Amino acid sequence: MAKKRHDARVDARAEIREIAFTPPAGTPAGVEVLSLADLRHRVTAAQLATPHRPDFHHLLTLTGGTLWHTVDFTGYALEPGSWLWVRPGQVHQWGDLTGAEGILILFRPDFLDAATADAARTQDPHAPVLRLPLPDDATALRLAAEHLGIEFRALGHLPLDVHTAALRHLLAVLVLRLTHLTAPAGSPAPEPDPTYLRFRDAVERDFARTRRVEDYAQTLGYSPRTLSRATLTAAGLGAKEFIDRRVILEAKRLLAHSDQSAARIADHLGFPSPTHFSKFFHRGTGQTPIAFRDTVRGHSAR
CATH class of the missing domain: 2.60.120.280 (Regulatory protein AraC)
Structure with a gap:
């Protein structure tokens, strides 16, 4: 192996x-x-x-x-x-x-x-x-x-x-x-949209630096509306939600699998304060960061 x-x-x-x-x-x-x-x-x-x-x-x-x-x-x-x-x-x-x-x-x-x-x-x-x-x-x-x-x-x-x-x-x-296997029956898988691919790669690279669609649009040379249209077609959600989901996923990974404090995670993910991070996380998941950590680790222990 x-x-x-x-x-x-x-x-x-x-x-x-x-x-x-x-x-x-x-x-x-x-x-x-x-x-x-x-x-x-x-x-x-x-x-x-x-x-x-x-x-x-x-x-x-x-x-x-x-x-x-x-x-x-x-x-x-x-x-x-x-x-x-x-x-x-x-x-x-x-x-x-x-x-x-x-x-x-x-x-x-x-x-x-x-x-x-x-x-x-x-x-x-x-x-x-x-x-x-x-x-x-x-x-x-x-x-x-x-x-x-x-x-x-x-x-x-x-x-x-x-x-x-x-x-x-x-x-x-x-x-x-x-x-x-993921394509609709009888139809070929659609060709990936270059606009979406560039945006996806940029988010993967910079999600901890910025969560603003406008910043990605300026970097990539598209309008925010173009990015949102391409992302909606390819991923089924708008550009802003796409970015926020990526940030939440990384936050969940760090909360569940590391011992970093919520404040340190907030700083790593580019939030101006732990309070801003906690509000963002709660809005996206319905839980505070610490509540999520306790829930995940409690389930793992059981």
């Missing part, structure tokens, strides 16, 4: 455990395929249950048993045939792996070619996490995952550059099929 290197550093994003992708020695740098049995042997249950934020993608499907997996405060019950896709930057926790069997595919954001990454929405933090394919789709996805695993384990049968290219193409087939 990509070794889970636990950085000792505590950066501005808090004490959430940051996990970097480190490929096994001698394998192509960028992708790994392993079974859940392999995962159980390599990582302790306590480590898996700890909230962590990887810098790489996780694709998981079960072939037997059941599994509960939490991604950014939402729990997902996995059964054979279902697929879970955790993206870089999302905070997730593994449930009890005892009795669960399946395939886990790990890959870096830059492993796929740019056209595939865009078409598969690999950088979209709002893309669906859980996918439940129809029987025909399930068979194709299973075969794609198995073929990818066979090629990954066939290191040395081909020149390394050819082997890497084959893995990249096989992974592309899998992620494109998974992405297609």
Whole structure:
């Protein structure tokens, strides 16, 4: 498995455990395929249950048993045939792996070619996490995952550059099929709107600096109305709500998974005072920051 290197550093994003992708020695740098049995042997249950934020993608499907997996405060019950896709930057926790069997595919954001990454929405933090394919789709996805695993384990049968290219193409087939499951029946997935993509990336980069749509519009060279229209079409919500949701998500992550004070989190997220942060958080969630922390940690303890 990509070794889970636990950085000792505590950066501005808090004490959430940051996990970097480190490929096994001698394998192509960028992708790994392993079974859940392999995962159980390599990582302790306590480590898996700890909230962590990887810098790489996780694709998981079960072939037997059941599994509960939490991604950014939402729990997902996995059964054979279902697929879970955790993206870089999302905070997730593994449930009890005892009795669960399946395939886990790990890959870096830059492993796929740019056209595939865009078409598969690999950088979209709002893309669906859980996918439940129809029987025909399930068979194709299973075969794609198995073929990818066979090629990954066939290191040395081909020149390394050819082997890497084959893995990249096989992974592309899998992620494109998974992405297609979220499109309306009988219609292709819409092409991503460049305006929305630029805005989404700018928010991901600057949400702790500004929450004003006007600031993003000025930086990107659009009008605020254009950004709101593009975001409404692509994500189903306006530009201001899109920004605020991203800030609230980060606040929840820090409150739940770090011991930073609400005042420190407020400062990190660009609020002029803890009071402003508390009002903003309460307006978006119906709870104060401290009440949210107590609720989440109380549930985790139980």
